[in-house]
Structures are given as structure tokens and as C-alpha cells.
Amino acid sequence: MADAAATDGRLLKRLGFAFAAAVGLGAMVGAGLMRTSGSVIDEMPFPWLVLALWAFGGVHVLLSANVASELVTSIPRTGGIFVAVREAFGDSMGLLAGWVTYLSYGAAAASLSIVCADFLTILLPSLAGYTAPVACLFLLPVIAIHLLGVREGGMAQTIGSSVKLMLLCAVIGIAFFADPPRPGAFTQVAQDNAPALGFFAVIVAYQMVYGAYAGWDSAIVFVEEDKNALTNIPRAMALSIGAVALVYVLFNVSIMQALDLETIRASDLPVALVLGNVFGPGGATAVAVLAIILASTALNANIMGGPRILFGLARDGLFPAMASRVNAGGTPHVAFAITAAMIVLMIFSGSFEFVFRLMGALIIFGFVIYDASLFRLRGSQPDLPRPFRAIGYPVLPALVLLIDTGLLIAFIAADPMSGLTMAVLIALCIPIGIVLHRKKMPTTKQEPEYEILR
Template sequence: MNTSVQTGQLQKRLGLPFAIAVCVGLVVGTGIMRAPGEIANMVPDPTVVMLLWLAGGLYVILMANVAAEISSAIPRSGGHYIPVHEGLGDSMGLLVGWTMWVVGVAASAFLSLAAAEFLGTLVPWVADHGPTVAVLFLLGVTALNWAGVEEGRWAQIGSTGLKIALLLAVVGVALAMPAGKAAGEIETAPLVAEPLTILTVLAGLQFVVAVYDGWYASIYFAGEDKDPGRNIPRSLFQSAIIVILIYLAVNWALIRALDFAVLRASTLPMATVIEAATGRWGSIIVALVAVLMALGTLNAVVMSNPRALYGMAEDGLFLKSALKVNRGGTPTFALALGTVLAIPLIYSGGYVFVFRLAGAMVLFGSCLFVLSYFALRKHRPDLTRPYRARGHPVLPALVLLINLALLISFVIAEPISGAIMAGMIAICIPVGFHLDREKRRLTATPV
């Protein structure tokens, strides 16, 4: 008998350190290097900027409050798909599962290219062959995770720890400088005081929420955690606190070290600070930090994304091949499929379109995720819940309204994405109903 392949048997090898590392590692990536300047430009008031970063963190905690209950109560690997399928049925489960998986494939392409582009600033040959180097990065991370969960786990813990250390070092350097010192002699256009409106604040919050995206990573591994009832809630809340503190510290340090007008105009404000502190070594340090950020996040995506297909395959909503697990505990077919589909995206640039669509789809998925919480509370009241959401039903209802507000404002700003999202919903609903009827027919057919 071939023991290298097991069908439908993920292994309980993971614990709290990995669960925290994968959440923090998926959130903290290259986004935090660019986002401070973008947010400052959208909402040109330093106090409001800091409040938005804090509000984004509070949003994550409200979502974690919901996720901690439903993902620890149904500890299966598969992420958002699992509670949505259990609470809202095949159609919505299929929609959320496919959406989050496609987003993961696009993220794999984007992060691989980002790592190659940053390395290309140091090595001219890499700059001339960016897509090819990006594919090599992606294949390398895929091979690491193909070897097994243990290898991916240690890579994630190590890369996340190093990312945190580097960011804290940047914060320390920025705070050690005299206020405004990093701005140097950089000339900028005069700061125009633009009126703050609800729409501009919502747009800024959308951007901040996107930079916090990935906070939920540990729920994708719930079926592989040694003690999911304790570790999933703890990982969600502890990682949220870590990321909030890091993001607030980074933005506070950048606002202090740079003139606010310089921050608004900067695409890579961290680079400005590092170069001011280290001189000619600054660009090298920035590039290496950025490559590490991208690769650490890429490992988290490559490791978690196959679990979405695995969860759907368990329920008959995807090919049974996705249930093939090797001796190292990796769903090999699902892992390979994501990598194979990411490669043409790398060469085509199609991930940009997918990411624009993903903004609406992830918010829509978050709405269904919270709705599944209410559905499970109503239809499965006797379900064992190691963690019960605080403030029920007010706090879960509040975060549902926040998601709806963000989704509506996003669709208003991106009507094409909204139309495509509606089309995907229209396709998934009849497919889900058909699959549900087939399951009932097979169950009713006597053997």
C-alpha cells in the first residue's frame, strides 16, 4: 500500500505559535510599506489617519469575535467556506469558497512579482526577467510547502518573527530621529486642506481594512490544530493585538519622522526614513526588507489557500482529488492547482483585475461569514461552542452593518466590480441548488 498519499486526512500538527504567526504573517506584508502614504493622501489629517488605523484594528477585533466562535465550533480546515456552508447552504458556501480561493491565487501571483520587482532594484538581471524570477519564487515556496506542513510551519514562524523585528527596528530608527528629520530637503507641493466627508473617510477605512486583510488565516487550519477550541480564538485575538500595535507604531513613527506633506507624497515612506538613517545603504536595506515581506506573506498564502479547495471537496463541491494529502500533511493536488493557475497570471498581469474585483468579493464574503454566525446560532443552538462571541447580538450585528456599508460604498466607487460580483452570485446560486438536490437524491436512493 502506498502510504505517501492519504485521502482526506489532514494531520493535527499545528499549535498556537503557528496560528499566530500565520495570521500576523498574512497581514503584515508589502502593503504596510506603501499604505501609510496612500492613506495620508486620501485623508489629509494626521489625527484622522491614526484614528482610521485604530478603527481598522477595532474592525478586525469585531470580526475575530465572530470568527472565534464559529471556527472553533466547527474545527475543519477550509476557512470562510466552512461556517458559510454549514449555516447558509451549498450556494453561498460555494460562492465564498471559490471567491477566497481565487483571491489567494491572485495574491500568489502579485506577491511573487512584488518579491521579484524589489529584488530587481538590486540585481539588474532580475529586473530584466521579473516574471521568470517571480515564477521561480512561487515554485520555491510551493516546493517548500509540498515537502510538508512542518517545513511550512517553521518557515512561517521564522519569517513572521523576522518581519516584526525589522518593522520594530524601523520604528525605533524613526523615533530616534528629530521630528521631521527624515524629510530632509525633499520638496513637495503645499498641503491642501481638503474637507473630510463620510465618503472620504469610508474610502480611507476601506483601504485600511484591505491592509489588515489576512487576520483570519488561522481558521484555514482549524482541522489541523491540536487544540482548535483554545488556539483558534487565542490566535485571532492575540495576532490582532500584535498587528494593531505594529501598524499604529509604524504610522506614528512615520508621521513624526516625516513632514506630513512628504508622507502624503511618498509611495514608500519607510524607504525615505531608512535612507535618511543609513545613507547609501538605504536602498539595499529597503529592497531586502521588501523581498522578505513579500516572501513571508507568499508562504502564508501558498500554505493556506489549498485548504479552501480541500474543505469544498470534503462536501462534494470540488474534485475529490483535492483531498489527496501527502505524508507531510500537504494537500498536494490543491497546492499544485493554485500554483499552476497563478503562473499565467504572473505573465499576463491579470491579477490586477482579479484584485480589483476581490475588494468587493472579500467584503461580500465577510457579510456572508457574519450572517452564517447568526444562522448557526438560530439553527444549531446546541452546537458545542468553546468560545462564545461577546456582546451577542449587538457586536456581531454592528460588524455586519460595517461590512455592508463598506461593500455598498465600494460598489458605488467600482460599479464594474459590483456587476461582476452580481454575476458570480447569479451563477453560484443555481449551481448550489443543483448540488443540494443531487445530494438529497443520492441520500434518498436506497442502496
């Protein structure tokens, strides 16, 4: 296997538009959608307001993608949001943004592996009680595919996302055209007195909606591996977000068309009830298969993204340099090995749940400073080439910065421990970032290789 030295420190350009769209779609849509739809309705039992919230989520991340498109095409380096944050605000904030997103990828991969194992026990009940080993059986073959090379991993993601989208469309069609046993939620709410709705209920509901869109930015992690990144990634993000927003709205419409309000609110998995009404006992099997496909394609996207963030951190001197090695297939194999070990430890320890509880406000904080990076770089580096300039600057970027800041405040208000944790991590990252900056080798100051993309 060749490493970063043999390949001149570069990842291989073997991906294109189809992959960029597929990885965003694959990362966003997971098995959690089937549970989240019911949980949002439980918090906000107003069908049209529920749909408005899902649509607003799509608009929100489209505004975020508008900012990301300028930043990733201006500084097309592998690593995700930390790249622009570090360029704008220095090593300390870059380190914080990098580690928050890297840990979130790892926690998501651990969670998705366990989701696959849980649903497999519906098909094979004898596996009950072996959740962690079975979860690793889902994880390790995916890693093996990616160690072959970026082309093989990209092909797996593109095919998986296509199958996922077709299955979701089939479920939506079944729910729309199936004859419901009782009038659906839309009819019922029109007849009943509207229940009270509180501010925190809306915040909790939107946290779940926003979480369902998590991963919209996955394509930017692969900017150095895309053959035409400066055009493909902005278009792919817009396409994948638009498609997912449409699917999310239609999925919720179909659920509320097929089930009454009380049934949805009382169920952890309303789509299972929909398919059960159509297929009878076979509905549980259909849900299990659907969930495994949704979760495994999202797992694939998270496993691809995490090591590339670690690769970027290592190359920029914010992690040991060995993680920047690349094998002959174009995969950062050392970063993959480190990431795989971390995910396996999370699976067996259950620590990913702890990470998830801490990540909500931290990820929002990461996007707040990412949004702010656009304004900082416009001021500090006005001559930086910008192949894509954020649409509606400064109004639309300022709007998404305002939305993300408001969400950060609301999330901290709902969970003050997240705010305290965030403050502690910032306090730790500042001195660590200063030390790492001083210890960097001179080679890390070289002109970055993204110049070749301009």
C-alpha cells in the same frame, strides 16, 4: 505518498498556537504596508485621524475575529469562511464564499511574488525585464517546502513571521529616534490650515487600511491541523490582530514623526525616505531587503491557505474529489499543484490585477454572509456545541455585521461595477450549487470528522 484514502481523509495535527499566531501575522503584514501608509495619508492629511483609522481597522477585525472564533470552533472543518456559510445558507452561498476567498489567496500570492521580484531588481539590476520568471523563482521553492509536509511549512511561517516582526520594530525605532531634516507631519499640521476632507476620501482611505488587515482570519483555515484548535485559534487571532494593529499605528506615527506632510504625500514609498535619511544610499538596499522579507512571509501564508480552501471545497463536493488527497507529510498536494499552476498563470498573464479589482466588494460580501451565519446557526442549530461563544452576543456580532454591510454599500457606491459583478456571480452560483448538491455522493453526507475535536 499517502493520499486522503490512506489517511482516512484527514489532515495531520502538527500545528500549534505559535503557528496560528504566526500565520495571521504573516498574512496581514506584507510589503504593501510600506506603500499603503503614504497612500492613506494622501487621502486624509490629518495625522491623528489617520492613526484613528488604523486603530479602528484593528478594532473592526477584532470584532470580526470574535464572530469567527465561535463559528470555527463550532464547525472545526478546513476551508475557511465557506464552511460556516455553507452550513447556514446552503451550497450556493458556500460555493460563492469559497471561490471568492480561494481566488483572493491566489491573486495575493501572484502579487506578492511579483513584489519580491520587483524589489530584487533593486539589489540585482540585471534582472530587470525578467519579472515573471523571477517571481516564479520566489514562488516555487516555497511550494516545495510545503510539499514536504505541514510541519516544515509551519516552521517556515513561524520563523519568517518572527523575523518580520523584529525588522518592523527596528524600522519603527529608527524612524522614531532619527533626527528628521524637517519638522514632521504632526508639527506641520498644527501650524497649517486644515485641508478639506470628503466622504469618499475617507472610504478610499479605509479601503486601503482594511486591505492591510486582510488575512486576519488565516488561522481558521488550519483548524483541523491544530493540536488544540478550539483554544489556540481564538487566542491566536486576538493576539496577532492586536500585535499588528499596534505595529501599524506605531509605524504610521514613526513615519509622520520623521517626514513632513508634503514629502509623505508626494512619495510612493515614504519609509524609503526615512531610511535614506539615516543610511544614505544604503537606504534603498535596506528597503529592498525589508520588502522582500515582508512579502515572502506573506507569500508563504497565502500559499499555505489557498490549497486548504480548495481541499475543503473538494471534500464537501463543491470541487473534484481528487483535490482532497493528502500526502504523507500532511499536505493536500493535489490542491497545492492546482493552486501553483493557477498562480503561475496569473503571474505571466497579469490576471491577478483583474481579480483584485473584482475582489474588494466580493470579499466584504463574503464576510457579511459569514457574520450573518452566526445568527442563522444560533437560530437553526441551537444545540450545536459552541466551545467559544461570541463575546457580547448579540450586540457585538450585530455591530460588526452592520459595519461590514455599510462597507459593502460604500464600496459598491464607489465602484458600481463591483456590485454588478457580485450580482452576476451570485446568479451563477445559485444554479451551480443546486446541481452540485443533487450530484453529491452519499459519502459526503457522513457525519463530519470535526466531531472528534469536541
